[in-house]
Amino acid sequence: MLLLIPGPVQTRPEVRAVMGDDIAPWDDEFRAEYAAMRPRIVRIAGGVEGVDVALPLPGCGHMVVEAAVRTFVPAGGRLLAVRNGNYADRLVRLATEAGRVVVPLPGPDTEPMAPERLAAALEANPDVTHVAVVVSETGSGIVNDPNILGPVIHAAGRRMICDAVSGFGALPFRLSDHPECDVVVFTSNKCLEGLPGFGFAVAPIARLEACRGNAGSWLLDLADVYQHAVANGWGSFRFTPAVQALRAFGVAMDLYDAEGGQPARLARYARNAEVLYDGLVALGFTPYVEKRHQGPIIVNVHQPQDPAWDFGRFIALMKGRGVLISNFWNTAQPTIRIAAIGAIGEADIRFALAQIEAVLGEMGVGLRRAA
Numbered sequence: 001m002l003l004l005i006p007g008p009v010q011t012r013p014e015v016r017a018v019m020g021d022d023i024a025p026w027d028d029e030f031r032a033e034y035a036a037m038r039p040r041i042v043r044i045a046g047g048v049e050g051v052d053v054a055l056p057l058p059g060c061g062h063m064v065v066e067a068a069v070r071t072f073v074p075a076g077g078r079l080l081a082v083r084n085g086n087y088a089d090r091l092v093r094l095a096t097e098a099g100r101v102v103v104p105l106p107g108p109d110t111e112p113m114a115p116e117r118l119a120a121a122l123e124a125n126p127d128v129t130h131v132a133v134v135v136s137e138t139g140s141g142i143v144n145d146p147n148i149l150g151p152v153i154h155a156a157g158r159r160m161i162c163d164a165v166s167g168f169g170a171l172p173f174r175l176s177d178h179p180e181c182d183v184v185v186f187t188s189n190k191c192l193e194g195l196p197g198f199g200f201a202v203a204p205i206a207r208l209e210a211c212r213g214n215a216g217s218w219l220l221d222l223a224d225v226y227q228h229a230v231a232n233g234w235g236s237f238r239f240t241p242a243v244q245a246l247r248a249f250g251v252a253m254d255l256y257d258a259e260g261g262q263p264a265r266l267a268r269y270a271r272n273a274e275v276l277y278d279g280l281v282a283l284g285f286t287p288y289v290e291k292r293h294q295g296p297i298i299v300n301v302h303q304p305q306d307p308a309w310d311f312g313r314f315i316a317l318m319k320g321r322g323v324l325i326s327n328f329w330n331t332a333q334p335t336i337r338i339a340a341i342g343a344i345g346e347a348d349i350r351f352a353l354a355q356i357e358a359v360l361g362e363m364g365v366g367l368r369r370a371a
C-alpha cells in the first residue's frame with residue numbers, strides 16, 4: 001500500500017525491519033544506542049550540544065506539544081496562539097485544558113500569519129509571555145515560518161513554542177538562530193520517516209532549569225525528563241518506552257543523513273508537492289491554498305461539485321488501487337488531503353495521480369471544480 005497521508009507516513013523497509021526484535025530499554029547495549037541518538041537529534045534541530053538537549057517522550061505528537069506548553073508556560077500563564085488551522089485549534093484546546101490562558105490570534109487557514117499582525121497582537125497583549133506557532137499547518141498545508149515570526153517574538157521580548165511536528169526535518173529551522181525559542185517539538189514519524197511512537201522536544205538547558213515545577217504533571221514534564229537524564233544517565237528512561245520505535249528511529253536518522261539531511265529532504269518533498277499540485281489542477285480540481293502559500297507537506301483540493309461525487313467511495317476505490325489517502329479533512333471546507341511526505345518520490349505521486357484519474361472516470365465525476 002502507498003500511504004499518502006501526513007502521518008504515519010510511508011517508511012522504508014530498513015526502518016520497519018528492526019521493529020521485529022524483542023529488546024529491553026534498560027539493557028546496557030540499548031542504553032548506549034539511545035544515549036548516542038540524543039546528540040544527533042539536537043543536531044537535526046540546529047541546537048548546540050551542551051547548550052541544548054533532546055527530550056524524547058513516548059506517545060503521540062500531541063503529548064509532547066502538551067508537555068512543551070506545560071513545561072514552559074507556568075500554570076495560569078498567558079500564551080498567544082497563532083490560530084490559522086485545525087492543528088492550531090488542537091493546541092488551543094490542550095493548552096486551555098492544561099489551565100493556561102490562551103489568547104488566540106485567528107487567521108484564515110489558507111495563508112500564513114502575517115508578521116505585522118503578530119507584532120500588533122503582542123503589543124496589545126503585554127502580559128502574554130509565550131507565542132505558540134504551528135509551523136506546517138497539517139490541516140491546510142500552509143506554513144507559518146518561524147524564521148519570519150521568531151524575530152517578531154524576539155523583538156517583543158517574548159518566548160516561542162514551536163509545534164514543528166509535520167515539517168520538522170524538511171523545513172529549515174536552526175534552534176541556535178532563535179534565542180527566543182523555548183522549545184521545538186516534533187515526532188519520530190512524519191518528515192523524519194520513522195515509525196510512530198515517540199515525540200521529541202529540543203530545548204535549551206538554561207530554560208529547562210528555569211522551568212522546574214511548572215508542568216503540574218509528572219508524565220508531561222520536560223524539565224523532569226531532563227533532570228532524570230542528569231541523575232540517571234542519557235540512556236535511561238523514566239517509564240517503559242516504545243523501544244522498538246526508538247531503534248527504528250535510529251535507522252531513519254541514518255537514512256536521513258545518507259540522503260543529505262534537511263536540504264535533500266525538502267527538495268524531494270517540494271518536488272512531490274509541486275507535481276501533486278499541478279497534477280490535480282490538470283485533472284480539473286480547485287486547489288484549497290493558492291500556489292504562493294502552498295507548503296511542501298500536504299496538498300488539499302476542494303471536493304468536486306459533480307453530483308456523482310462521493311468522498312467515501314472515492315477513498316475506498318483509491319485504496320482498492322493501492323493508494324491510501326485520508327478519509328477525513330481538517331480544513332474549513334470539505335477537501336481531499338494528499339501528503340507529499342514520507343519515503344516516496346515523484347514516481348509515486350505520478351502513480352497516485354493516474355489512479356485518481358482512473359477512479360474519477362470510474363465514478364463518472366466529470367465536473368471537478370469546487371462547488
Ligand SMILES: *Cc1c(COP(=O)(O)O)cnc(C)c1O
Pocket residue numbers: 006007060061062063065087134135136137138163164165166187
Ligand atoms: C501530526 C501532528 C501533531 C501530532 O499528531 P499525533 O497524532 O498526536 O501524533 C501535532 N501537530 C502537528 C502540526 C501535526 O502535524
